[in-house]
Amino acid sequence: MKIRSRFVSRACPLASAILVVLLISAVSAAPESAPFVYQGYLEDAGSPANGTYDLAMTPYLTPNDGSPAADTFYADDTVVSDGVFSVELDFSGKLFEMGDFHVEFAVRPGSVDNGDRDPATYTTLSPRQAFLPTHTSYLARNSMALSGYTASDLRNASLINAGTLNSGRFSAYLDLQDEGRIGASSGQVAAGDHLHTKADLTDLEPISTTPAAGTIPVADASGKLNAAWLPSAPERELPNPSAGSISAGTAVSYYDGSIHEASFEFPAITSSVFGTSTEFEITALDDTHALIAYRDEADGNRGKLRVMTIDGETITLGDPVVFSDDAVQLVQVTALYPHLSSLSRYFVVSYTTVVSGLDLIALGGSVHPDLSIAVGAPLTVSNGIVTEFDLEGSGDNTVTIAFINPHDSNRPTLELLFLSNATLGVLEYSSQVVSTGSSNVVALASISENDVLVAYDNGNNSGKLTVIHASMEIGNNIQIVLGAKKNLNSVPTRIRMAPVGQNLVALAYERSGVSYSYLHCFQVSGDPLVSLTRQTFGTAADLVRVESGVFAAVSQDTDLITTAFDAFEGDIFEGPETTIAAGSGYYSSITSFGGPNILVAYSTGSASVALCRYAKPIGVATQTSTNPVPTLLDGIANAYTGLAPGADYYLEWATGNLTPDRGWVKVGRAVSDTELLLDIE
Numbered sequence: 001m002k003i004r005s006r007f008v009s010r011a012c013p014l015a016s017a018i019l020v021v022l023l024i025s026a027v028s029a030a031p032e033s034a035p036f037v038y039q040g041y042l043e044d045a046g047s048p049a050n051g052t053y054d055l056a057m058t059p060y061l062t063p064n065d066g067s068p069a070a071d072t073f074y075a076d077d078t079v080v081s082d083g084v085f086s087v088e089l090d091f092s093g094k095l096f097e098m099g100d101f102h103v104e105f106a107v108r109p110g111s112v113d114n115g116d117r118d119p120a121t122y123t124t125l126s127p128r129q130a131f132l133p134t135h136t137s138y139l140a141r142n143s144m145a146l147s148g149y150t151a152s153d154l155r156n157a158s159l160i161n162a163g164t165l166n167s168g169r170f171s172a173y174l175d176l177q178d179e180g181r182i183g184a185s186s187g188q189v190a191a192g193d194h195l196h197t198k199a200d201l202t203d204l205e206p207i208s209t210t211p212a213a214g215t216i217p218v219a220d221a222s223g224k225l226n227a228a229w230l231p232s233a234p235e236r237e238l239p240n241p242s243a244g245s246i247s248a249g250t251a252v253s254y255y256d257g258s259i260h261e262a263s264f265e266f267p268a269i270t271s272s273v274f275g276t277s278t279e280f281e282i283t284a285l286d287d288t289h290a291l292i293a294y295r296d297e298a299d300g301n302r303g304k305l306r307v308m309t310i311d312g313e314t315i316t317l318g319d320p321v322v323f324s325d326d327a328v329q330l331v332q333v334t335a336l337y338p339h340l341s342s343l344s345r346y347f348v349v350s351y352t353t354v355v356s357g358l359d360l361i362a363l364g365g366s367v368h369p370d371l372s373i374a375v376g377a378p379l380t381v382s383n384g385i386v387t388e389f390d391l392e393g394s395g396d397n398t399v400t401i402a403f404i405n406p407h408d409s410n411r412p413t414l415e416l417l418f419l420s421n422a423t424l425g426v427l428e429y430s431s432q433v434v435s436t437g438s439s440n441v442v443a444l445a446s447i448s449e450n451d452v453l454v455a456y457d458n459g460n461n462s463g464k465l466t467v468i469h470a471s472m473e474i475g476n477n478i479q480i481v482l483g484a485k486k487n488l489n490s491v492p493t494r495i496r497m498a499p500v501g502q503n504l505v506a507l508a509y510e511r512s513g514v515s516y517s518y519l520h521c522f523q524v525s526g527d528p529l530v531s532l533t534r535q536t537f538g539t540a541a542d543l544v545r546v547e548s549g550v551f552a553a554v555s556q557d558t559d560l561i562t563t564a565f566d567a568f569e570g571d572i573f574e575g576p577e578t579t580i581a582a583g584s585g586y587y588s589s590i591t592s593f594g595g596p597n598i599l600v601a602y603s604t605g606s607a608s609v610a611l612c613r614y615a616k617p618i619g620v621a622t623q624t625s626t627n628p629v630p631t632l633l634d635g636i637a638n639a640y641t642g643l644a645p646g647a648d649y650y651l652e653w654a655t656g657n658l659t660p661d662r663g664w665v666k667v668g669r670a671v672s673d674t675e676l677l678l679d680i681e
């Protein structure tokens with residue numbers, strides 16, 4: 001139902017420069033080795049990673065295959081803050097004399113015992129990172145060119161050029177004092193500070209005239225910009241195998257090796273039947289795999305799992321695996337962070353069974369590289385008739401479950417569960433009653449590894465909708481701490497939530513006697529919890545985050561449809577939609593891989609899964625063409641008429657036209673009546 005995390009690594013853009021600088025200083029200080037600092041960046045679901053990790057770094061002389069060129073270097077409990085980490089590497093000095101080399105990084109959670117060096121506990125990252133050492137810097141440690149000079153000699157500026165630097169040192173600035181100068185007298189720099197204010201800037205030409213050579217063009221008082229003075233960006237010829245004509249100025253997207261008019265698409269080859277079921281939930285495992293848990297109504301209502309693989313526009317189903325021989329009533333599934341192991345993708349299923357009197361049960365499992373499924377022993381989370389619950393992966397090996405507790409006056413309750421990778425068993429960590437009043441419905445959204453939002457109908461407030469922030473505090477004991485909350489005036493009969501951006505959550509709810517849903521955006525920024533916007537929508541069945549600021553909803557109206565929404569800065573703008581199935585009465589669940597693929601599971605008995613495409617614009621066509629299509633990805637597109645200079649233009653998804661009205665996706669800003677400076681959100 002919700003998007004899950006994936007773990008990637010990329011080299012810091014400054015890594016090479018940092019390596020060179022640090023090699024120069026570190027090598028001379030350590031003649032028997034070559035220590036240097038490597039700065040890297042780790043992402044989790046497109047967001048910077050935070051926490052501690054164990055890193056293992058192995059040097060190779062080749063970018064692929066080959067044998068290690070030196071022993072593996074371990075950096076245990078490395079702190080990652082906002083994605084950034086730094087480690088000091090100390091490979092053999094001989095490695096640098098061999099020339100360029102590559103380092104293979106492997107990573108695991110910092111919670112693993114540092115004495116355990118089993119490679120299976122690490123996730124190997126790809127590709128290997130290239131290191132380009134500066135040989136002269138490395139060999140400078142043997143140079144005798146500075147022999148005989150003392151530290152005071154090196155501070156004497158006369159040995160560098162004529163004159164004296166009386167400050168005797170370089171600091172944040174260079175103090176030349178009265179007699180100081182650089183170079184010959186004709187080129188000397190006068191003593192004193194040299195600061196320039198805007199009053200010192202001369203020869204600035206107004207925008208209305210052609211700037212003279214050597215002057216700086218600036219905007220006039222109205223802020224108008226002459227596009228002719230901006231550098232032009234190159235066009236790209238993008239393939240369009242369908243050979244359908246695309247008009248100049250059309251916003252376009254690109255995937256599967258082809259250009260497309262930007263929209264929310266539903267390709268023709270998209271659906272596969274996975275069983276006979278009206279109770280199921282789907283969750284993404286990684287970029288190309290999803291897992292569905294369902295009640296098989298053609299096999300005694302037993303609980304089953306299947307892996308789905310996306311290849312282009314093809315959906316391939318794996319063999320079903322039984323997780324409950326008892327008849328299942330309700331079922332949900334959530335994937336845990338895939339970076340826990342390179343060998344498995346972990347998940348937790350929660351469900352109720354008729355045999356147990358609708359006890360709430362949870363069990364863990366993993367999907368192996370060959371796509372086989374293993375499950376652990378079940379754990380009873382709550383006895384009694386549980387008819388409402390929601391499940392969310394909330395951190396490394398942890399899952400949060402919200403449910404209406406029949407043994408505590410139907411109060412909404414949070415439970416924090418822990419998954420053991422070794423046994424796939426689920427353990428209870430902590431429990432917290434959310435409200436002393438009774439409730440009927442509850443929903444959950446994870447906004448970080450240790451924070452969730454809970455929505456429920458509040459028995460202490462006439463059953464009206466309440467949203468509350470809960471945090472997991474980890475110390476000697478793990479506890480759930482309730483924070484800010486927001487009360488609304490509606491009494492919900494069904495609630496669904498999904499995270500959509502940094503501290504931003506979308507909530508859809510239905511209320512009795514109304515044939516549509518309300519959509520809300522909430523910002524989690526401490527106390528109070530802020531309700532940003534609300535609008536009406538069809539009967540929402542499920543929500544999912546697609547990418548930062550964008551979410552999708554599957555809803556039942558006249559037909560079953562999927563709609564994309566832009567939650568830019570908390571305002572909700574309805575975007576493109578597609579019909580999944582005609583008619584009414586469908587059960588449905590939705591998951592996203594982070595774009596462009598979105599899977600919708602739906603059923604009126606025979607259950608199927610359909611593939612949608614969220615096709616975000618990447619540029620605009622500069623000429624009306626068939627194949628290929630000249631496309632501008634950035635810069636200024638001169639393909640329009642009647643634009644209002646200075647106005648922002650957005651994509652009107654229904655027509656593909658641009659509009660100055662705030663809407664779906666921003667494409668750019670008009671700099672003249674015919675030119676658009678691209679600024680795609």
